Amino acid sequence: MVGLVIVSHSQTLAQGVLELAEQMTRGSVVMEAAGGIDDPDNPIGTDPMKVMMAIESVAAQSEEGVLVIMDLGSALMSAETALDFLPDEVKKKVLLCSAPIVEGTMAAAVQASVGASLKEVSAEAGAALNVKIEQLAPITGESVQTSGPAQEEVLEGENISIDLPIMNKMGLHARPAANIVAEAGKFKSTIQIRKDDKTASAKSINQVALLAVKNGETITVTATGPDAQLAIDSLKALHANNFGERDEDVTEVVMKTKPCKIGGEGVVSGAPASTGYAVGPVYAHLATLPEVKRTEISDTAAEVARLDQALAAALSDIQTLQRETEKTAGKANAAIFEVHGLILGDKDMRDKAVSVISDEKINAEFAWLQVMNKMASDYRELDDSYMQARAADVMDCGGRVLRVLTGEDEQAIKLEHESIIVAHDLTPSDVAGMDPEKVLGIVTEIGGTTSHAAILSRSMGIPAVIGTGECFQQISSGQIIALDGFEGMVWTSPDQAKLDEISTRRNKWLAECEEAKAKGAAPAKTKDGTEIMVMGNIGNPSDAHRVAEYGAEGAGLFRTEFLFQDRDQEPDENEQFESYVEAAKAMNGNPVIIRTLDIGGDKPVKYLDTPVEDNPFLGERGVRFCMARPELFRTQLRALLRAASEENIWIMFPMISGVEELNNVLAFQDEVRKGLMAEGIKIIDKVKTGIMIEVPSAVAEAEKLGAICDFFSIGTNDLTQYVMAADRGNKAVAEICDSLNPAVLRMIKMTCDAAKTTGIEVGMCGELAGNSKASALLLGLGLNELSMSGPSIPEVKEAIRAVSMNDCHALAEKALAANSGDEVRELL
Numbered sequence: 001m002v003g004l005v006i007v008s009h010s011q012t013l014a015q016g017v018l019e020l021a022e023q024m025t026r027g028s029v030v031m032e033a034a035g036g037i038d039d040p041d042n043p044i045g046t047d048p049m050k051v052m053m054a055i056e057s058v059a060a061q062s063e064e065g066v067l068v069i070m071d072l073g074s075a076l077m078s079a080e081t082a083l084d085f086l087p088d089e090v091k092k093k094v095l096l097c098s099a100p101i102v103e104g105t106m107a108a109a110v111q112a113s114v115g116a117s118l119k120e121v122s123a124e125a126g127a128a129l130n131v132k133i134e135q136l137a138p139i140t141g142e143s144v145q146t147s148g149p150a151q152e153e154v155l156e157g158e159n160i161s162i163d164l165p166i167m168n169k170m171g172l173h174a175r176p177a178a179n180i181v182a183e184a185g186k187f188k189s190t191i192q193i194r195k196d197d198k199t200a201s202a203k204s205i206n207q208v209a210l211l212a213v214k215n216g217e218t219i220t221v222t223a224t225g226p227d228a229q230l231a232i233d234s235l236k237a238l239h240a241n242n243f244g245e246r247d248e249d250v251t252e253v254v255m256k257t258k259p260c261k262i263g264g265e266g267v268v269s270g271a272p273a274s275t276g277y278a279v280g281p282v283y284a285h286l287a288t289l290p291e292v293k294r295t296e297i298s299d300t301a302a303e304v305a306r307l308d309q310a311l312a313a314a315l316s317d318i319q320t321l322q323r324e325t326e327k328t329a330g331k332a333n334a335a336i337f338e339v340h341g342l343i344l345g346d347k348d349m350r351d352k353a354v355s356v357i358s359d360e361k362i363n364a365e366f367a368w369l370q371v372m373n374k375m376a377s378d379y380r381e382l383d384d385s386y387m388q389a390r391a392a393d394v395m396d397c398g399g400r401v402l403r404v405l406t407g408e409d410e411q412a413i414k415l416e417h418e419s420i421i422v423a424h425d426l427t428p429s430d431v432a433g434m435d436p437e438k439v440l441g442i443v444t445e446i447g448g449t450t451s452h453a454a455i456l457s458r459s460m461g462i463p464a465v466i467g468t469g470e471c472f473q474q475i476s477s478g479q480i481i482a483l484d485g486f487e488g489m490v491w492t493s494p495d496q497a498k499l500d501e502i503s504t505r506r507n508k509w510l511a512e513c514e515e516a517k518a519k520g521a522a523p524a525k526t527k528d529g530t531e532i533m534v535m536g537n538i539g540n541p542s543d544a545h546r547v548a549e550y551g552a553e554g555a556g557l558f559r560t561e562f563l564f565q566d567r568d569q570e571p572d573e574n575e576q577f578e579s580y581v582e583a584a585k586a587m588n589g590n591p592v593i594i595r596t597l598d599i600g601g602d603k604p605v606k607y608l609d610t611p612v613e614d615n616p617f618l619g620e621r622g623v624r625f626c627m628a629r630p631e632l633f634r635t636q637l638r639a640l641l642r643a644a645s646e647e648n649i650w651i652m653f654p655m656i657s658g659v660e661e662l663n664n665v666l667a668f669q670d671e672v673r674k675g676l677m678a679e680g681i682k683i684i685d686k687v688k689t690g691i692m693i694e695v696p697s698a699v700a701e702a703e704k705l706g707a708i709c710d711f712f713s714i715g716t717n718d719l720t721q722y723v724m725a726a727d728r729g730n731k732a733v734a735e736i737c738d739s740l741n742p743a744v745l746r747m748i749k750m751t752c753d754a755a756k757t758t759g760i761e762v763g764m765c766g767e768l769a770g771n772s773k774a775s776a777l778l779l780g781l782g783l784n785e786l787s788m789s790g791p792s793i794p795e796v797k798e799a800i801r802a803v804s805m806n807d808c809h810a811l812a813e814k815a816l817a818a819n820s821g822d823e824v825r826e827l828l
Contacts, residue, residue, distance in 0.1 A: 002112040002121045003030035003062030005054045006105055007070035007079055009044050011036030017102055020316070021109040028568050029112045030061045046070075046078035052085050055094055065093040065118035067108055069125060071101045093118075099125035100305075106312035110345055114185040114203075126301070126308055157189065157225040160232045164239045165218045165732075172213040173387065176243035178342045181205045183238050189225025191235070202235075204348040205339070209390060212382045233612040240616055244565075266493035268468045270443070273454040276463030276485045277506035278441030279499055283419035284477040285430070289399050290406040295363040303357045306405060307350070307364040314400035315344050340397035349375060365405040372398035392425060415439065420483065422475050436460045441483045443468060443475075443490050461513075465490050520551025520794035526779070527804040533785040534797050535593075537765055541579050544586035547790040551797065554590035556713065556787020557652075557765035558583060560636070561599050569607050570632065576639035584647030591648050593713065593765075593787075595692065596636055598654040600625045608632070617718075617727065622655025622692075623665050630668070637672040641683050650688040652713060657695045659704045666708065690760075694718035699747045699754075706758030713787070714751055716766030720744050738821035739768045745781065745815055745824070752782025763787060773828045775799040780812025 004021070008014040014035025021031060034054040037045040051068075058066050068079050079096055086094065095118055097104060104125035111124035168176050184191045184202035191202035193211060195218075200207035202221065213219055223231040238244065297303055322337035343349065349371060356367035372394060379391035403409065413421060413430055415438040422443045423430070431442075442457055442464040457464040463485030474492040475481060482491040482502040491498055524532045535556030536547025540563065544555055563571050563579055571579070584592045599605055600613075600621025609629070613619035626633035643649050651669070656662050666689065676683050690711035691698070695718075698705060706712065716739045720726075723744050726733040738744070748764075755762035763785030768774055770788030772795040778786065779800065786796060815824045 001029060001062060001115060002064045002108075002118050003058035003066050004032075004105060004108055004112065005051065005058055005066055005068045006031065006033045006035070006101065007046060007051055007054075007068060007075045008033070008035040008101060009046055009071060009075060011043065013071075013101075017105050020102075021105050029109050030058050031109065032058050046075045048078040048081035048085070051078050052082035055082060055086060056090060059090050059093055062093075065095065067095050067097050067112075067118060067121050067125065069097045069099055069101055069104045069108060095119075095122050097122050097125050100309070103305075103309035103312050106316070107308050110312075110315070115188070124308070126305055158228040159222065159224045160228045161220055161222040162232050162236060163218050163220050164236070166213050166215060168242060168245055169215060171215050171217070171387075172208060172211065172219075172243070173390075175339065176245050177205055177208040178339050179238060179244040180208055180235070181342060183234055184231065186234070187223070187225070187227050187231040189223045189228045189231045191221065191223045191231055194220040194222065201348065205342040205346045207346075207348055209387065210378055210382070212387045237610070237612060237616065266474065266491060268443075268465075268474065268490040268492055270465045270468035270488045270490070272464075272485055272488035273466040274442070274457040274462055274464035274485050275509075276441070276461070277483065277502050277509050278420055278463045278485070279482045279494075279503050279506060280418055280420050280440040280480065282475055282477055282479045282481055283413070283415055283421050284475065285413055285421055285423040285426070289369075289395075290365075290402055290408040292365045292369050292402065292406065294366045296361055297357075297363055298361070300358050300361060303362075303364040303367075304354050307353060307357070307368060307401075310364070310368075310401045310404035311344055311350065313404045314397065315341055317400060318344065318397060340393060343394060343397050344401065365402055368398070368401055368405065372402070420481055422481075431457060431460070436462060441465075441485065443481075443483060445469060516794050517549070517551070519798060520549075522551070522797070523553075524797040524800040526800060526808070527802075528806070530779075530805050532779060532783075532800050533763070534793055534800070535591075535763070535785060535787040536790050536793060537787050538583065541582035541586065543790075544583040544592070547793070548586055548588070550790040550793040552587070552590075552790065552793055554587050554648075555583060555592040555594075556763055556769075556785060558592055558594040560595060560597055561605075564597060564599070564605050564608075567607075570635070573635050573639045573642075576636060577642050580639060580643035580649060581647055584643065584649050587648070589648055591650055591688075593650045593652050593690070593711075593763075594640060594643075595652045595654055596623065596640070597626055597632070598622050617721065623653050623661065624655060627665065627668065633668065634672055637669055638676060641669075641673055641676060641687060642681065644687040645682060645684045650690060650711070652690045652692060652711075654692040654715070655695065655718075656691040656693075656705070657697045658701055659708070662691060662705060662708060692718075692765075693751050694722065696722055696747065699750050702751050702754030703757055706754050706760050709760070711760050712751055712755050712762040713785075714748055714762070714764040714766060714783075716744070716748075716764060716768040719747060719766070723747055739766070740774070740815075740821040740824040740828075742816055742818050742820070742824065745777075745812075748778075748783075749781045749812070749816065756782060761785060770796065772796045772799040776803045776808045776811050777815055777824075777828060779803070779805065780808035780810070780815075 006014045006017050008017070012035070014033035018031055018033040021029070032054040034047070034051045036043045037047045055066055055068065070076055070079050083091055083094060097108070099108065108121050108125040111121045116124065166172060172180070180202055181204065193200050193202050193208060195211045195213050198211055200211050202208060221232065221235055318337050318340050353364070353367045353371045356362065356370055357364060360367070376391040376394040379394060380388050382388055413434050415435060418438050418440050420441040420443065421439060424445045426442065426444055439462050442462055444466050445468055454464060454466055463483060465483050465485060465488050468490060480494070480499070482494045482499060483489065484502065491502070494502070524534045526532070533553050534551070535554045536550065536552030537557040537559070538544050538547055538555050539559045547555065563576065580594055598621070599608070599610065600616055600619060620628060640649065640651050644651065653662070653665055656665070669689070673683055688710045690709050690713060691705060692715045693699060693702065693712050694715035702712070720739045720741070721737050724736050724738070724741060726737040752762050762783055764778060764783050765787040769778070769786040770792035772792070775786070775796050776799065788796060811827060814827055818824045818827065
């Protein structure tokens with residue numbers, strides 16, 4: 001990877017630019033700042049020796065070379081002087097760049113992070129002043145280009161293809177497409193994706209998304225070049241991991257829709273995008289894109305530079321918005337803005353705009369508007385409503401660039417009092433920036449229930465009616481209106497009777513919401529008084545707060561692999577310790593069951609030595625992976641044992657296949673414990689330790705395993721695929737991979753019986769646990785704890801309160817005697 005050196009007269013400026021670039025690339029690019037001089041009285045200036053040492057340091061860590069970006073005057077001369085002092089083998093890897101220091105560094109850092117060559121990184125930085133280019137020409141032997149990186153060329157080398165069936169619920173929508181692009185960008189080979197007669201570059205977010213690949217369709221991935229086999233293997237592993245997307249991250253919204261129309265008596269109808277009722281004054285939001293005129297220009301390089309600067313600035317804004325949205329709407333919803341970042345960072349979209357600027361010799365904003373409109377139009381013409389809704393994302397993030405280019409500020413939504421927002425359309429940025437305490441409801445003229453604005457509205461609990469048609473002709477700011485988010489109705493001129501009616505419905509709805517929270521918070525007791533623990537599954541500490549709001553009585557599964565993903569190096573002991581303690585504190589003393597790292601060939605982590613295996617589900621995963629990497633495992637166990645000595649934390653090991661394996665793991669844990677104590681770290685005498693039951697051999701030896709651990713937790717997703725010998729990601733055998741198959745239920749019953757015999761607790765944290773229709777059956781099989789995603793908790797608790805244990809046992813007997821999963825479903 002190419003490294004960067006930032007040279008400035010000001011140490012503060014150089015460090016500031018460095019910090020901003022590191023935030024954009026998450027520390028993936030080696031960079032150093034060489035700013036100012038070591039003179040407290042006169043700190044402004046540049047020091048050639050300081051520049052030379054920075055170049056040497058970065059060059060030692062960056063095999064692809066070093067790009068030096070500097071401000072004007074003596075910074076350039078100091079960089080030239082530094083080159084003279086460098087040995088030839090280092091000097092030949094260094095390129096001085098004429099790019100402006102702030103914008104150039106941002107663009108260069110992003111390009112370097114995806115593995116571009118030194119020339120490509122320099123070209124991406126671009127935006128040089130002519131005088132600076134002239135100064136550099138004698139040194140580099142060539143002028144610095146500002147037209148951006150070349151289009152991807154097909155490389156020579158091995159040509160390998162693979163067919164991949166798509167099992168993601170929503171197909172290759174924005175999130176999995178983004179993960180494909182990120183993975184493909186790691187390889188030198190040309191990588192293309194074909195669906196039917198359409199082909200796209202796997203390194204372009206827009207090209208991949210515009211293929212509009214749906215669930216059940218098959219794509220052909222072809223890699224050509226020096227690392228083609230590695231690329232194919234990596235993308236195959238990503239596919240096995242559902243392209244990095246969990247089913248719970250995707251909510252399939254099924255809503256009744258109706259034609260959008262305006263009634264004759266002040267009634268507007270649209271699509272019910274988010275349930276609820278609202279009555280209140282209108283806040284009319286008339287956001288528009290800046291007015292852009294076509295202007296002929298002579299200096300195309302300067303226009304390209306302006307475009308790149310605008311892209312970098314917009315990208316920085318989006319990353320800030322993503323961090324803010326994570327705090328209010330959660331990480332999964334904030335991922336919308338990660339996709340926006342990839343759209344803006346898409347070389348394909350940027351290069352099309354550069355071509356328009358160069359070919360037509362026109363201004364950057366008009367060229368960008370053309371490309372943006374065409375891209376949005378391409379999305380709208382797709383026949384999938386979910387992908388059509390992505391046009392709004394292109395216009396949202398593309399509009400940011402346009403506003404930077406024109407200098408026109410975005411019209412933010414600022415509410416002084418509670419209001420119903422009425423708009424032609426709302427972008428994710430609009431919704432994320434709103435104060436939910438003041439937003440009574442939302443009405444838009446266009447859009448659909450799968451738009452990201454609609455998704456965010458639901459996540460924030462704001463009633464919304466989407467796609468009403470031209471309602472602005474009936475509505476103005478300050479006007480009192482009423483809306484029904486269940487039916488998709490808006491009353492633009494309601495009389496007092498209608499206002500009273502909707503207000504009454506709103507009060508009842510709000511009371512029901514509070515009642516649902518209360519039901520979630522209350523214990524889950526059967527009619528005859530048996531109390532069942534209902535807990536939540538989490539992936540990070542912030543999830544703990546959310547499942548607690550739904551009434552979770554602890555965390556039945558903390559998937560620690562999410563702490564290790566989407567980063568460039570593993571979390572250290574203290575970071576893990578703090579995350580575990582934070583999650584436990586959110587549970588207010590209730591148990592938090594933390595599963596040790598559960599990865600392998602089917603869940604690759606880029607910085608770990610993850611083997612590429614023909615059958616990853618039968619390979620080195622779970623504790624097998626960790627025991628083969630003792631230092632990785634030792635760090636996690638140290639953090640877990642320390643955290644468990646402060647909070648109510650239990651440790652759980654995944655993929656245990658037998659007694660010998662568990663004994664080895666427990667012996668290693670004891671060794672780690674003794675090591676901590678030898679360092680004088682206080683560790684409690686007993687930490688509850690249990691195992692995942694997800695392998696048939698563990699069921700067969702459950703009584704022996706129960707004698708040497710403290711609890712079982714059944715993972716139905718894996719247990720089902722191993723019992724039925726059916727890959728849960730393979731559509732051809734999806735019907736066979738059924739958690740309600742009597743064979744799987746018998747495995748669950750055997751596990752529960754063994755737990756009862758040995759006197760330990762047994763829970764379930766797989767997908768079946770969150771199915772309220774199956775709750776009575778699971779209790780009848782012998783489970784005494786269920787763990788699931790937060791929204792499922794209140795409904796499961798209600799299902800438990802509706803039955804007696806006698807009912808549950810009778811149902812379980814009938815289910816075990818059934819001949820198929822469908823028969824069991826009939827019983828439920």
